[in-house]
Amino acid sequence: xxxxxxxxxxxxxxxxxxGIAMDVHSQLGPGLLENxxxxxxxxxxxKSGLSIEVEKRMPLIIDGIELENGYCIDILVERRLVLELKxxxxxxxxxxxxTLNYLKLGKFKLGLxxxxxxxxxxxxxxxxxxxx
Numbered sequence: 001x002x003x004x005x006x007x008x009x010x011x012x013x014x015x016x017x018x019g020i021a022m023d024v025h026s027q028l029g030p031g032l033l034e035n036x037x038x039x040x041x042x043x044x045x046x047k048s049g050l051s052i053e054v055e056k057r058m059p060l061i062i063d064g065i066e067l068e069n070g071y072c073i074d075i076l077v078e079r080r081l082v083l084e085l086k087x088x089x090x091x092x093x094x095x096x097x098x099t100l101n102y103l104k105l106g107k108f109k110l111g112l113x114x115x116x117x118x119x120x121x122x123x124x125x126x127x128x129x130x131x132x
Contacts, residue, residue, distance in 0.1 A: 007129070010110035013050075013081045018125060020044050021114055025121040034087040037116045038074055041085070051078050058105045073102050082111035082128075091115045096128060103130035 024041050042054045056073040059066045075083040084099040091113060099111045108130060115124035 007109055010081055013078055014110060014112055014127070016048070016050070017045065017077055017081060017083065017112065020048060021112075021116075021125070022121045025116055028116075030087075030117045030119065032087060032116070034074075034085055034116070037087060038085050041083075042075055045075070045077060052076065053079075058102060060105070071102060071105060073106070076106075080108060080110070082106070082108050084111060084113045084128075086113070086115040086124075087117045088115060089117065091124070091126065096126065099126075099128045100130065103128060104132065 021041055024037060024044060028037065028040065038054065042052055045052050053076040054074070056076040057068065058071040058073060059068055060071060061067075073082050074085045077083060082099065082102050084095065084102065086095060088095075095113055095115075099113045103109070103111050110130070111128040113126040113128055114121070118124035
């Protein structure tokens with residue numbers, strides 16, 4: 001079982017990332033393609049001093065077979081926080097499941113599913129927690 005005290009660092013990191021994402025959204029607004037938000041957010045995260053990996057490849061292993069380019073995390077922050085970015089009308093359970101799978105594959109605790117195609121970014125942010 002995962003308790004809140006296990007997530008202190010990730011929570012602090014998520015708070016910082018959300019602030020930067022809100023800044024990006026306030027300047028760009030909704031309506032752009034996902035890649036535009038990813039590029040600008042990555043730039044601003046780096047500029048803030050955070051270590052990031054953009055399009056971090058996650059191998060998929062099944063029956064002892066490893067698929068190298070199985071999955072790709074949009075942005076991994078400080079090797080701990082998964083960011084899955086979207087620019088869609090609304091996020092669905094598939095988007096949530098995708099984010100959760102990244103957490104499980106990488107043994108990460110916390111992810112943020114961020115949809116930039118919303119009038120206010122706080123409406124487009126979902127925390128995803130890996131409880132296993």
